[in-house]
Amino acid sequence: MSNKPPLWTKDFISVSASNFFVFTVFYILLVTMPMYALEELGGNATEAGLLTTFFLLSAILIRPIAGQWIEKLGKKKVLISSQIIFLVSSVLYFFPDTLGVMLLLRLFHGIGFGMATTATGAMVADIIPDSRRGEGMGYYVMSTNLAMVIGPFLGLTFMQNFGSSFMFVMCVAIAALGLISGVIIRLAEKKHTARALSIFRVNLHLNELFEFSAIRIAVVGGFFSIVYASLLSFVSVYAEELQIGEAAGYFFVVYAVVLLLSRPFTGRWFDQYGANFIIYPSIILFAAGMLVLSQANTALVFLVAAGMIGVGWGTLFPSFQTIAIQEAPREKKASATATFLSIYDLGIGLGSFIIGWVVTQTSFSVLYLSCAIYVAAGLFIYLGLYGRKAKESKEKQRQMI
Incomplete structure (x- = not known):
């Protein structure tokens, strides 16, 4: 039992x-x-x-x-x-x-x-x-x-x-x-x-408008959401350019199905082994998915990328939101949620503008290849803003057991 x-x-x-x-x-x-x-x-x-x-x-x-x-x-x-x-x-x-x-x-x-x-x-x-x-x-x-x-x-x-x-x-x-x-x-x-x-x-004081304990991980989430904006805005246009437009409608279907299948494991592992155990591999998988997407030339490769991104980014977002809530005092969890989602949406908004400008300067293939490199660089962003702290917290927990 x-x-x-x-x-x-x-x-x-x-x-x-x-x-x-x-x-x-x-x-x-x-x-x-x-x-x-x-x-x-x-x-x-x-x-x-x-x-x-x-x-x-x-x-x-x-x-x-x-x-x-x-x-x-x-x-x-x-x-x-x-x-x-x-x-x-x-x-x-x-x-x-x-x-x-x-x-x-x-x-x-x-x-x-x-x-x-x-x-x-x-x-x-x-x-x-x-x-x-x-x-x-x-x-x-x-x-x-x-x-x-x-x-x-x-x-x-x-x-x-x-x-x-x-x-x-x-x-x-x-x-x-x-x-x-x-x-x-x-x-x-x-x-x-x-x-x-x-x-x-x-109260317009910053301490009342924002929960500062959530800002570090919210910035990490906002960093990655810029790339997510490129998928929301342009992945269907990219599919049309590749002449696989019929696959565009299935991109987020595959994304969701793979996410659904992986969710029972990833959430449990987060609780059992800590944030870093889940987040580092998810960033790597997200970057790899963007790389595969940038090289897609068939519907199969396009949808394989969707599955990889589904597990990668689909695991990162709830993990970041969980951290934001965990870090805040109980009476500030609503403010932590608001802070995290505001910075995340700011990333989506900025991403839509930035990515739209980049698309006019280059090709979709180069865009998504650049996104893969950007996501991989996010390993160091996460490490600097939260990863080290998570590792130290996990080690303290082990010493107390």
């Missing part, structure tokens, strides 16, 4: 489902809004790109504030409030008829997204047993990975076959499922008695 505390509780499943539904809407709109802006709002390519930039910008800015609201009001209230904002925003997509109004809506929608992802991240940190932190965070983050596969597929299918109105209806339905999943979570929290006016008083 196992003495492990249970992981797959109703609350863990509910918070993971809530996260999945929010990210599914995010990815549906991520792949379809530029197309919608060009075809139905009369925008150009630069203006279409701003729809994503505005959304992520408001999410990044609201997260540190959402961390303070969580400490004043509690996680459940912030989650439900954020999902109401997210649902109302989804309903409003039927109305803008100019790009300017749509940009304002994207700002509003990003606020709900930033609050919701901060709240769910903080909630799951409380729900997962400490002894299964790495394993549990791995499964939780997998809800995001699955949304990354399903969201773009649904978005493009809805848009191409049924039109934008049907796509917006489905976004409303999925956002509603996210709200329902959030409502049924039963999280034991201390009673919060913050007065109405104090909720809107935001």
Whole structure:
């Protein structure tokens, strides 16, 4: 008989489902809004790109504030409030008829997204047993990975076959499922008695906006997320250039399947052997996957790269988020989650801009080869910012046993 505390509780499943539904809407709109802006709002390519930039910008800015609201009001209230904002925003997509109004809506929608992802991240940190932190965070983050596969597929299918109105209806339905999943979570929290006016008083001191214990590992995550942005933005375009466009739709499917198969082992090994045991091999595998991708000339090689990247980067992201949460005091775990995700999203935003510029200067093959070298250099970034500390902590634990 196992003495492990249970992981797959109703609350863990509910918070993971809530996260999945929010990210599914995010990815549906991520792949379809530029197309919608060009075809139905009369925008150009630069203006279409701003729809994503505005959304992520408001999410990044609201997260540190959402961390303070969580400490004043509690996680459940912030989650439900954020999902109401997210649902109302989804309903409003039927109305803008100019790009300017749509940009304002994207700002509003990003606020709900930033609050919701901060709240769910903080909630799951409380729900997962400490002894299964790495394993549990791995499964939780997998809800995001699955949304990354399903969201773009649904978005493009809805848009191409049924039109934008049907796509917006489905976004409303999925956002509603996210709200329902959030409502049924039963999280034991201390009673919060913050007065109405104090909720809107935001402490802009850096110590209140950011959890400094999470910054080192957040910078590491942001460093690698720049490369991840190159996959989100351009891997399908690269496939078209290689004349294997039919394989593009399967890239993230293979990514998710391989990740799903590896997750039971990688999360458990993180808990058992420590961060370094998992992170160093994952960085090497991520770099190798980018190298294989840069040399791809057939659909098979392209999808082999997807599998390698799925295990490599798919293991790194939840490991980094787990470290951010572990390093923070219990009362600061919401701020740690907000800090980590803000810097991670900043990396995605910067990456989209930087990679877009690099693509205009060179070929996709050279781009992904450069990304492989960049990821490999990340070994030293991780070693300098956290790897040595993790090794010393593990040695101290051994001496105490």
